[in-house]
Amino acid sequence: MIGALAALERGPAPQAPARETHTGRNALATLALAILFGWAARVIELRPLELLRDVGNIGIFLRGYLHPSFVHVGEYAWQCMVTVCIALWGSLLALLVAVPLGLLGARNVSPHPLVYLAARRLMDLLRAVNEFVFALMFVTAVGLGPFAGMLALAVHTGGVLGKLFSETVESIDPGQVEGVAAVGATRLQTIAFGVRPQVLPNCLSYIMLRFESDIRSASVIGMVGGGGIGFYLWDTIRSFNDREAAVVILLIVAMVMAVDIVSAGIRRATI
Amino acid sequence: MPNQTSPPLILQHVCKTFGQRRALESLSVTIRPGEFVAVIGRSGAGKTTFLRCLACFTPVSSGTIRFGGQDLAALAGAALRAHRARVGMIYQQFNLVRRLRVIDNVLVGRLGHLTGLRTWAALLGWFDPCDRDIALRCLDHVGLLDRAWQRTDTLSGGEQQRVAIAKILAQGPSVVLADEPIASLDLVNGELVMETLRGIAREAGLSVVATLHHVDFARRYADRVLGFQAGRLVFDGPPTALDDAGLGAIFGERPAPVAGTVAVAVGELEWAAP
Numbered sequence: 172m173i174g175a176l177a178a179l180e181r182g183p184a185p186q187a188p189a190r191e192t193h194t195g196r197n198a199l200a201t202l203a204l205a206i207l208f209g210w211a212a213r214v215i216e217l218r219p220l221e222l223l224r225d226v227g228n229i230g231i232f233l234r235g236y237l238h239p240s241f242v243h244v245g246e247y248a249w250q251c252m253v254t255v256c257i258a259l260w261g262s263l264l265a266l267l268v269a270v271p272l273g274l275l276g277a278r279n280v281s282p283h284p285l286v287y288l289a290a291r292r293l294m295d296l297l298r299a300v301n302e303f304v305f306a307l308m309f310v311t312a313v314g315l316g317p318f319a320g321m322l323a324l325a326v327h328t329g330g331v332l333g334k335l336f337s338e339t340v341e342s343i344d345p346g347q348v349e350g351v352a353a354v355g356a357t358r359l360q361t362i363a364f365g366v367r368p369q370v371l372p373n374c375l376s377y378i379m380l381r382f383e384s385d386i387r388s389a390s391v392i393g394m395v396g397g398g399g400i401g402f403y404l405w406d407t408i409r410s411f412n413d414r415e416a417a418v419v420i421l422l423i424v425a426m427v428m429a430v431d432i433v434s435a436g437i438r439r440a441t442i
Numbered sequence: 443m444p445n446q447t448s449p450p451l452i453l454q455h456v457c458k459t460f461g462q463r464r465a466l467e468s469l470s471v472t473i474r475p476g477e478f479v480a481v482i483g484r485s486g487a488g489k490t491t492f493l494r495c496l497a498c499f500t501p502v503s504s505g506t507i508r509f510g511g512q513d514l515a516a517l518a519g520a521a522l523r524a525h526r527a528r529v530g531m532i533y534q535q536f537n538l539v540r541r542l543r544v545i546d547n548v549l550v551g552r553l554g555h556l557t558g559l560r561t562w563a564a565l566l567g568w569f570d571p572c573d574r575d576i577a578l579r580c581l582d583h584v585g586l587l588d589r590a591w592q593r594t595d596t597l598s599g600g601e602q603q604r605v606a607i608a609k610i611l612a613q614g615p616s617v618v619l620a621d622e623p624i625a626s627l628d629l630v631n632g633e634l635v636m637e638t639l640r641g642i643a644r645e646a647g648l649s650v651v652a653t654l655h656h657v658d659f660a661r662r663y664a665d666r667v668l669g670f671q672a673g674r675l676v677f678d679g680p681p682t683a684l685d686d687a688g689l690g691a692i693f694g695e696r697p698a699p700v701a702g703t704v705a706v707a708v709g710e711l712e713w714a715a716p
Contacts, residue, residue: 346535347540349499349533350538350606351539352526353499353526353529354527354530354550354554354609355523355525355526355527356554357561359565360553360561360564363565363566364539364546364553368539369539
């Protein structure tokens with residue numbers, strides 16, 4: 172080795188080829204980002220000093236919550252259960268939306284560029300429109316209650332999961348897919364044998380994550396008549412019933428934590 | 443085990459260009475039934491393009507490829523799938539679905555043969571007992587029956603390539619196209635894979651077209667050698683006719699070694715590099 176290196180060190184050192192540098196571009200990008208954030212701070216009225224000066228007001232606001240009233244805790248607990256059920260069915264139906272959209276919206280699986288574009292834009296639409304708006308829409312069809320909330324969650328989450336699925340499908344190893352297509356398999360067979368096994372672990376993980384997030388969404392969707400604990404949260408806060416609101420918030424926190432713990436356990440065990 | 447004679451693959455003036463680059467230039471050759479053909483040449487000589495055109499994964503730019511009287515360029519939809527079912531592909535990287543069990547990868551070979559309800563049942567992993575029976579026999583034939591329930595990515599490279607052979611056995615093709623089947627394998631596994639390929643080719647009268655890096659393997663296993671150089675067919679004959687002149691035409695002049703100690707030193711550095 173030493174001898175080999177010595178042999179290489181004979182003669183003049185080679186001139187390294189010219190390297191592209193990006194100093195100017197990086198400086199420009201930094202400046203642009205600084206301007207963007209500065210402007211955005213003005214837009215959102217970012218005034219940190221006011222927060223420091225009046226932070227005590229939050230204490231006054233919270234004082235009402237220090238003495239929770241557990242009179243209606245049974246009813247609230249049941250509504251938490253309703254919320255979990257909304258999220259369960261919402262997530263399940265979301266899969267019916269997300270799986271076809273995710274496949275049609277993946278460049279490497281989609282049957283036609285136009286189908287790809289249509290699927291992508293539809294998923295954008297479902298994601299861009301808040302579940303609250305969907306809930307208001309479904310309330311007009313099926314009336315107030317958990318059913319409307321569940322449908323709203325399903326549609327919105329369908330768009331989110333579809334997007335995540337399509338990106339997972341686009342990142343798979345094309346060789347394994349070709350190995351299935353090469354035997355003369357149909358498009359659906361190729362997906363079932365070549366695509367599905369490759370994307371399954373990631374997709375399961377996304378489903379669990381979205382379910383956790385759906386629990387949080389479902390716990391406020393009641394505000395617009397979508398059923399579940401959200402209605403009581405809204406109702407108690409709006410009527411300044413701080414002692415009741417405190418219990419509702421406590422229950423929501425407990426529910427979210429419980430679901431996160433359970434789903435983390437399931438994810439560890441299955442993926 | 444399928445026992446049928448391959449129809450000939452007839453290529454006439456086949457050209458394939460990728461943008462400005464000519465991958466195949468006016469290639470006319472006939473692969474006769476039952477032939478074991480080795481395709482040799484340097485990287486980029488057009489070997490893989492040649493196979494991919496035969497398998498209908500890449501359309502030719504001009505010229506025709508006929509197989510069993512059919513022009514491959516005209517194939518689409520069900521006819522294209524039927525063609526692919528008749529062509530068994532073996533890849534350098536095996537192209538098995540790594541997270542599936544070994545038996546499922548072999549069952550994939552049956553997909554092209556399913557009809558009616560079975561096409562749909564297979565989507566859920568339901569196969570006819572007779573298809574499962576075929577898959578098990580094929581696995582047994584390559585000596586990997588005991589690995590049937592293992593996940594495919596737990597197998598070694600040599601074992602995975604044998605699973606791929608079991609898969610095309612289950613597929614029952616008329617012709618086998620093998621793209622660098624042993625380039626990722628060690629010498630012993632390479633020989634085992636080539637022996638297995640030659641065995642099934644002889645037994646079933648299949649033609650095999652295999653691209654190979656090693657001239658030595660081409661000499662030992664092939665009935666016929668096709669040599670490619672920059673997209674042109676520059677050698678076509680039995681391996682015994684492959685002399686230094688033929689090798690020179692295919693691989694070009696060997697680059698002259700860099701003078702003296704530095705060449706040796708660079709060799710050492712490469713070995714020493716982590």
